Amino acid sequence: ERIGVLGIPFSKGQSRVGTEYGPEVLRNGGIVRKLQNLGCHVQDHGDVEVIQVEKDDPEENAKNPRTVGLTSKLIADKVERVLRSEDICLGLGGDHSVAIGTIAGNARVEPDLVVLWIDAHADINTPMTSDSGNIHGMPLAFLVRELESYVTKLPGFEWLSPCIHAKDIAYIGLRDVDAGERKIIEKFGITAFSMQEVDKYGINEVVERALRAVDPEGKRPIHLSFDVDAMDPTLATSARDHAVIGGLSLRETYYIAEEVARTGRLSMVDVAEVNPLLGDEKDKKLTVDMTISVIQRFFGNRRGG
Ligand SMILES: N[C@](CCCC[B-](O)(O)O)(CCN1CCC(O)CC1)C(=O)O
Ligand SMILES: [Mn+2]
Numbered sequence: 001e002r003i004g005v006l007g008i009p010f011s012k013g014q015s016r017v018g019t020e021y022g023p024e025v026l027r028n029g030g031i032v033r034k035l036q037n038l039g040c041h042v043q044d045h046g047d048v049e050v051i052q053v054e055k056d057d058p059e060e061n062a063k064n065p066r067t068v069g070l071t072s073k074l075i076a077d078k079v080e081r082v083l084r085s086e087d088i089c090l091g092l093g094g095d096h097s098v099a100i101g102t103i104a105g106n107a108r109v110e111p112d113l114v115v116l117w118i119d120a121h122a123d124i125n126t127p128m129t130s131d132s133g134n135i136h137g138m139p140l141a142f143l144v145r146e147l148e149s150y151v152t153k154l155p156g157f158e159w160l161s162p163c164i165h166a167k168d169i170a171y172i173g174l175r176d177v178d179a180g181e182r183k184i185i186e187k188f189g190i191t192a193f194s195m196q197e198v199d200k201y202g203i204n205e206v207v208e209r210a211l212r213a214v215d216p217e218g219k220r221p222i223h224l225s226f227d228v229d230a231m232d233p234t235l236a237t238s239a240r241d242h243a244v245i246g247g248l249s250l251r252e253t254y255y256i257a258e259e260v261a262r263t264g265r266l267s268m269v270d271v272a273e274v275n276p277l278l279g280d281e282k283d284k285k286l287t288v289d290m291t292i293s294v295i296q297r298f299f300g301n302r303r304g305g
């Protein structure tokens with residue numbers, strides 16, 4: 001497999017600083033070499049250029065809309081270019097608003113893709129339903145065709161057309177879903193496995209049901225968007241910003257990665273919300289090592305060898 005690594009040093013989808021250092025700490029943690037040691041052909045495509053728009057006032061309660069929207073366009077353009085020359089793109093975030101651009105870019109190359117969203121949160125608030133105005137809690141709302149009439153066209157987002165259907169999404173790991181998001185998930189029948197279902201059915205059954213729900217014939221390309229806060233906070237301490245206890249264990253997260261890798265249909269993996277400024281040095285090292293060990297399993301490192 002040819003892997004294209006893309007750094008997306010972005011933090012304006014939320015109000016804390018730190019996620020802009022995500023790509024740096026993951027690279028310093030040796031991610032490129034570790035994937036090469038798995039026998040992968042890995043090409044580092046550098047970082048997406050981040051745009052900072054001055055006087056970027058909130059619009060419809062969404063914060064930094066122009067900065068997020070214009071950067072998302074650059075992300076989409078870069079992801080599209082990477083996927084024209086590599087088999088898989090590994091996007092290193094950056095807060096989870098980066099998924100607006102990564103999914104839009106991937107969908108240009110793989111229009112039939114499905115999305116697996118591994119996260120404590122549903123990230124599908126519209127600007128109207130969001131209580132924080134942070135766009136990292138809204139990315140899917142900008143991408144889902146059925147939500148187009150509910151989502152105001154924010155300044156900076158003129159370039160973006162929704163490119164996935166609600167039925168093409170499956171969540172795993174939910175445990176902090178807002179009321180407005182719950183309504184959207186129910187109204188549009190989005191496949192969602194919360195931590196309760198993980199406990200009820202076990203991770204193996206959940207992964208199988210999620211894949212079957214979005215792609216019963218097992219032939220569509222997969223965009224996997226991984227928010228490190230899906231993992232239990234004792235593991236991904238640097239995702240403390242929205243740390244929600246009772247998350248996925250390391251083994252459950254490994255299992256998801258191994259099973260998705262086994263499909264052979266992985267098109268892109270986003271790794272979002274690594275914030276090395278939250279927590280101390282030990283927290284940072286733990287989160288980086290943990291996250292890299294999960295990424296390795298998306299690319300062929302299997303516990304059984
Ligand atoms: N749904 C939240 C969190 C989004 C997290 C984004 B991520 O990419 O990390 O998944 C939650 C908003 N709100 C925070 C305060 C609580 O009292 C109620 C929920 C929001 O801000 O929209
Ligand atoms: Mn989250």
Ligand SMILES: [Mn+2]
Pocket residue numbers: 096119121123136227272273
């Ligand atoms: Mn998220």
Ligand SMILES: [Mn+2]
Pocket residue numbers: 136229241242273
């Ligand atoms: Mn977060």
